[in-house]
Amino acid sequence: MNRKILNLAIPNIISNLSVPLLGAVDTALVGHLEEAYYLGAIALGGMIFNFIFWGFGFLRMGTTGLTAQAFGGEDKAESVMILARALAVAGGSSLLILLLQGWIADLSFWLVEASPEVERYTRIYFEIRIYTAPATLGLYALNGWFLGMQNARYPMVVTIVLNAINILLDIFFVHYLGMHVDGVALGTLIARYTGLLLAAVLLFSRYRQWMSSYVHRMLLEVESLKKFFSVNRDIFIRTLCLIFTFSFFTAKSASFGDIILAANSILLQLWMMVSYGIDGFAYAAESLIGRYTGSGQQKRLTLTVKYCFIWGIGIGLLASLAYAVFNIHIIRLFTDQQKVIDAAMVYFLWTVAGPTVSSFSYIWDGIFIGATATAPMRDSMIIATVGVFLPLYMLGVSYLGNHSLWLALTFFMIARGLTLTFYAPRHVLRATSVQAG
Template sequence: MNRQILNLAIPNIISNLSVPLLGAVDTALVGHLEEAYYLGAIALGGMIFNFIFWGFGFLRMGTTGLTAQAFGKEDKTESVMILARALTVAGVFSLLIVLLQAWIADLSFWVVEASPEVERYTRIYFDIRIYTAPATLCLYAINGWFLGMQNARYPMIVTVVLNAINIALDVYFVHSLGMTVDGVAWGTLIARYAGVTLAVVLLLTRYKDWLKSYVHNLLMEVKALKKFFSVNRDIFIRTLCLIFSFSFFTAKSASFGDVILAANSILLQLWMIVSYGIDGFAYAAESLIGRYKGSRQQQKVVQAVKYCFIWGIGIGVSASIVYAVFDVQILRLFTDQQPVIDAAMVVFLWTIAGPTVSSFSYIWDGVFIGATVTEPMRNSMIIATLGFFLPAYFIGVPYIGNHALWLAMVLFMLGRGLTLSLYAPKHILQRR
């Protein structure tokens, strides 16, 4: 079992870690420019696109769970049709995003409190990056399908190549050409389309025979569509709560001023780096739990859950130790602005606690997605947002200021892990 988990997890970890590496490079590039508002603009721009694109994360997660179960049943036709439905949904929604971009921008800047300089540069970033929507959503669908087919290698190749291109372009545009946030946005746009092109080439090369099982009349089959949208509806609501919490965090960081916004955005990058590492084992759980659920091997389901948790929590604890030992040194990799470093150190304790606390919720997410038991995920996220995150912030902020944001984030992760642990015996482990 450990070998199977590692065969899936290691490529996922490599591909996942390239994502925050890209964010870290972007943060470091603009963090070393003269003004803090460039870093604030990247943070707010990233928040806006997280809100837009993470909302469609169901195209990756739902596709993985459904495909893995079809793979476990050895149903080739259904596997291909799941991909076709996911790509159709991706195409429709990406077109809507592009067409509604002006409304999305106005709403985003109405919601977010930011200085005039931060807003100005965020708009420049937004106007370029919005056109990544078709490539981004299609990549969600294709990579989700690869993972469901127990193929973690292709998403790794696509993601690493995409982010390597992105990093190279960002460094060239910002460092060599003297661009600012516009250079980061153009790098992202070009890299996304290079990535989706590579994904399609890999799909057509490796799965050419599988794609022959496509049956056009089944694309809009009512029963299959009902299951597809039922699973993805719950994941969508769950993801909206996640996006809301992170977006709320960034928006409230901006209300504390540009220095706090810059400091919090760097610390959030550190949370993301660890989350993507742990998610390698969460993705392995998605693939394996879905496969074993599809082939009705409950004993292996329980075994996979156990070992994925051991690996995931191990990474979380290790990261907490590294952050505790190398706090200031890590911060200096991101910025040389002493006020930003000082502000980050004031709340760094929460970043030390974050990886260990978060590891439980990340692994449970992978388990429930693989089993396509999505209602508990939805309920858990609503409880964590309304019952833990928001009360912690609003009660704490008058007394402890920025600490209240980080307390809210830690309790949010803790709430997710606890509630999913309560749901697991009935829905996953089948203990009543």
């Protein structure tokens, strides 16, 4: 079982780690420019696009779970139709985003408190990167489908190539051409469409025969659509809560000033770097749990749960230890502005704790997605957001200032892990046992 998990997890970890590496390069490039507001603009721009694009994360997660179950049940036609439905939703959603971009921008800047300089450069970033929408959502659907087909290599290849091109373009535009946030956005735009083209080439090079199972009338088959949108509706709500939490975090960071915003954005990058590593095992859980749910193999499912947790928590503990040992040296990789470094060190203990306390919720997410037990995932995220994160911040901000944001985020992760642990026996393990019987 460990071999199967690692065969899926290692490519996912490699591809996932290239994502925060890109974010780290962007942060380091802009963080070494002469003004802190460039870094603030990247942080706010990233927040806005997280809100836009992460909301469609169901195109990746829901597609993986549904495809893995169809794969486990050896339903070739349904596997292909799931991809077709996901790509259709991606295309329609992208068109809507582009048509509404003006309203999205105005609403975003109305909601966020930022200095005039940060807002000015965030708008420049926004007006370029918004055109990545079709490529971003298309890649969600394609990578989700590959993972559901137990193929972690193709998403790894696509993600590494995409992010390598992005990093090289960012360095070229910012370091050599003297651009700033516009260079970062332009590099992202070019790289995303390159990645989409590569994913399409890989799809038809290996799965051309599978595509012959496509039946146009099945695209709108009622029962399949109901399941597709039911699963994806729950993931959408769950993801909106997650986006809200991180967007709220960034927006409130901006209200504490440009220095705190820059420091918090660096520390949040460190949280995300570890999450992408642990998510390698969460993605493996999605693929394998979906497969064993579809084929009714309860014993293999239970072993998958056990070993994915061992690996995920182990990575979290190692990351916490590394952050505790290397602390300020890590911060200096991102910026040479002493005020930002000093501010980051004040709040660094929260970053040390982050990988360990978050690891439980990341692995549970993969397990629940694979089982398509999305309703309890939705409920867990609502509880953690409305019942834990917001109250802790509101109660603590007057006394703790920026520490209240980190306190709220830490307990938000703990609440997610605890509630999913509570839901698991009833909604994942028992449900699968019944199906297996």
